[in-house]
Amino acid sequence: MTFSHMAMDRPLRILILEDTPTDAELAQRELRKAAMVFVAECVETRETFLKALDTWQPDIVLADYKLPHFDGLTALELLRQRSPDLPFVFVSGTMGEEFAIETLHRGASDYVLKGHLSKLGPAVVRALKVAETQYRHRLAEQDLFKSRQMLRTVLDTVPQRVFWKDLASIYLGCNQPFAIDYGFASPADLIGKTDFDLVSFELARRWRAEDQQIMANGQPHLDIEESYTKADGGQGWRVLCKAPLRDQQGQVTAILCTYEDITARKASEARARYLVYHDGLTELPNHLLASDRLQQAMAYADRESSKVALLFLDLDNFKTINDSLGHTVGDKLLCEVATRLGQCVRDTDTVSRQGGDEFLIVVPALHDSDASAPVLDKLLQSIHLPMVIDGHELSTSVSIGIAVYPDDGQDFESLMKKADTAMYQAKDAGGNTYCFFDKQMNDDVLENLRMRSGLGHALERDEFVLHYQPQIDLNSGALVGVEALIRWQHPTLGLVPPARFIPVAEETTMIVEIGEWVMIQACRQVAIWHRAGYSKISIAVNLSAIQFQRGDLEDTVKRALAQSGLEPSLLELELTESILIRNTENILTTVRQLKQLGVMLSIDDFGTGYSSLSYLKRFNVDKLKIDQSFIRHLATDPNDAAIVRAVVQMAHSLGLRTIAEGVEDESLLNDLRAFHCDEAQGYYFARPMPAQEMTQFLIAAQTSRL
Incomplete structure (x- = not known):
């Protein structure tokens, strides 16, 4: 049961606890004289009183002090258990002044003696107003409590750390995350402390200087990134904001500070910057960094009249391993290859992964092209050694193409293309070898491109x-x-x-x-x-x-x-x-x-x-059809003659016909007829x-x- 304010669109509901009907009527008459519009319900027992409270829900209770089977103080206690704000006025003829004051201490709104009923109307009005004020005050307190609880919940759950200090830089409060950051169990433990209790003397002095500057000029300091030492001794990064708090006259009375730990963000940004120039799987330099390292090596070569070798490496059977054993094994194999490549080169060389199973190595400061031969042999031997990956013993090899600066090109792209071309020549040679670029390769590539296009x-x-x-x-x-x-x-x-x-x-x-x-x-x-x-x-x-x-x-x-x-x-x-x-x-x-x-x-x-x-x-x-390589030297090479004779005899025994290609003179024709070859073609007959x-x-x- 709650009390609602006086501004209502219905008559006032008055519950009267009185065992004498005449007295109840006299009380109502006085209220009508005071121009009150109301309806009244009269009860005289505990049961009817409680029932009326629950079902009728009065706006005010008028109660006699003593009744044959009930009493006013008990009624007051029962009412206050249900509604702390509902007005309760004693109307009695036997209540002494001392006892009347006691009833007020117990929660009564007022009291009126039956011999002075003319005071009842004003007493009722006064009690209703007081109850209204108390009701509103209670609602305000509840709202304030809820707001404070919400604010505390927000402060303690947001990722930002929040704290505030007075003009002497003494902590007035903080949220739970800030307290934990500095090793305190709760925000209350921090109240009354200063920065000198939390951090080093030098850092505390700097923070106090910042606080004093804000107090002096009244301007906030926003988005300040700084490193700091955490309570566990670890280093972190945070973004800090400080702003002045003002009173009603606009005077700075305190400083509100917030900061957010951005250590993870800083780490992510650093990782992102790293991945711009490095391969995420092997941690090797990537294409972009390899290009930069080659540019530096070429500049050095120009100053020292030396050469730079660009090695393009491709694993020979990686796709088979990757497809049959899965990408996890394939990735681990690439990491092992990256490790071995790094062990084969000098500190001044650069090993780079281009993607897939392709790697680049920049070998600077060479006197001539042949100076790269030792590292090439070392690379081939190292990669060819078996590797144990997740219980699988794997064997692979590598094909290497080499382009040399300044002999084969003047920039990264041209050298890389030519090293790539040479690598495919190594592939065509069966793999597990290396091949230097030469002009004929380039001509062959251009020819191939011309053929493809046409x-x-x-x-x-x-x-x-x-x-x-x-x-x-x-x-x-x-x-x-x-x-x-x-x-x-x-x-x-x-x-x-x-x-x-x-x-x-x-x-x-x-x-x-x-x-x-x-x-x-x-x-x-x-x-x-x-x-x-x-x-x-x-x-x-x-x-x-x-x-x-x-x-x-x-x-x-x-x-x-x-x-x-x-x-x-x-x-x-x-x-x-x-x-x-x-x-x-x-x-x-x-x-x-x-x-x-x-x-x-x-x-x-x-x-x-x-x-x-x-x-x-x-x-x-x-x-x-007997190949012309056996026919060409038929008359001069006994082995070729024996092969041709055997092929013809075998074919005839199987019921097959034979035809010889590449017949260019009459002597070959006569030999073929002697071997009983069935047919022939060649320049001897017609081109x-x-x-x-x-x-x-x-x-x-x-x-x-x-």
């Missing part, structure tokens, strides 16, 4: 042409087939042979589109010759391993046969041994699908790869020629035997 548009610009080389039956001398050989009519380089652009086409997988174009054009051309009445010659087309891996080869062959109308048996697909030995089951499936189409299959450059009799059986080939010239060759071949 190949991207060669098909759409119709720059490819097919040349055809005749294939002759050695028994009859008849022309039995032609091999389609692609040429690139480059707009500036002229006619480019396949050896220059096919490897690039395979690197970029453009060989799939180019191979499809060759297949369709070759089938179309030989079908034209057939319809023109020339003999039923076959057409041989070379296939790349990439076409098996990336292209839909079976669909390409079907489309070429359908568009040209060529009989499948007159299309011969030349496979290299390297195609047959990789991913054998998938290759075998594709080869069987091609054989089901009715095309012929031959093994190109037989004897130069990993020759195996088993795949001759499994892949159901029709012909072996590869465009379709128009091949047409003329076909006309001549109809009337003669070669």
Whole structure:
């Protein structure tokens, strides 16, 4: 039960505790004389009194002192337990003055003797006003308490430290985090102390000087960053703000200070600055710092007439390790490599990680290029030693490319490109070695780039042409087939042979589109010759391993046969041994699908790869093409002659035909006939020629035997 203020839109509710109805009526009459608007409820027992308090909720209680079964003091105690502010006025005829004062001490609002009821109206008004004031005061105290509790909670939970001092720099208070920072259990323990009790004499004197300056000029000091010693002895950083506190007259009476510990932020900023120039995994200098170190080394080399070696390192089998054992093992391996690299170089050298499994080393102050050889050997040996990572014994190696300043370039980017080029040469040499850059490498790179750029548009610009080389039956001398050989009519380089652009086409997988174009054009051309009445010659087309891996080869062959109308048996697909030995089951499936189409299959450059009799059986080939490296010295090298004779005999025993390539003179032709080789092609018969010239060759071949 709470007391509400007097300003109400209803009659005043008065609870009267009186056992004499006449006295109750007299009291009400006096209140009406005082112009009060009210309703009254009269009770005379404890039970009815409590019930009225709960259900009727009066605004004031008027009570007699003595009743037959109840008394006013007990009623007052019961009321104060429920409502500390509700007005309670004694109205009695027997209460003495001394006892009346006692009732006031116990919480009564006032008392009126029944013989002086004219004073009841003013007493009621006075009691209501006092109760209203007490009620408001209590609400204000509650609000103040809540505000103080909220402020204390905020002060003790915010990350900022808050404290305030008087004009003598004596601590008046602080929040809990500040107290803990300086080794105090609670803020109360700090009150009355000075800075000299907390920090060193010099620091305390500086803080007091700052306080006095703020007191003197009344200006705050904001966002002051400073280092400080924590209670545990550790060093930290904080940002400090101090501001004056003023009284109603505007005079400075105290100083409010706050600070926030920014040690973690400072550490993060320092780490961020560090990572601008360092690799986060290995802690080595990164690309940016390596560039700066190289610039310094080049400047030194210019002054001392010395050289600088830039080493580009790439692990040889890191991807296999990373993919099979996971990135955690891969990262630990890179860290171990970084450690070993650092152990192999001088303090003046710079080891840098570029990303992935690539590293750079700047080796300054060299008298000549060969002076880097000892560190290169050391690097190769160190990285090649086994490494135990998470229980796995791992073996790896490194390929190193070297570019030298000023011989190979004048700036970081050019030297890095050339070192990268040399590194790939080391890779091509089998890895675990190093290679110095030379001009021919650069020419090869530029050539490769030129090929890549041109190949991207060669098909759409119709720059490819097919040349055809005749294939002759050695028994009859008849022309039995032609091999389609692609040429690139480059707009500036002229006619480019396949050896220059096919490897690039395979690197970029453009060989799939180019191979499809060759297949369709070759089938179309030989079908034209057939319809023109020339003999039923076959057409041989070379296939790349990439076409098996990336292209839909079976669909390409079907489309070429359908568009040209060529009989499948007159299309011969030349496979290299390297195609047959990789991913054998998938290759075998594709080869069987091609054989089901009715095309012929031959093994190109037989004897130069990993020759195996088993795949001759499994892949159901029709012909072996003996590589020209065995044919060229057939007449002068007994070993070549023995190899050719053995290949022909083996092929015939397996039911396969043989064809020799690179036949350039009649003596070779005679030897091949003596070995019973079935077919031959080469410059002795004709060089590869465009379709128009091949047409003329076909006309001549109809009337003669070669």
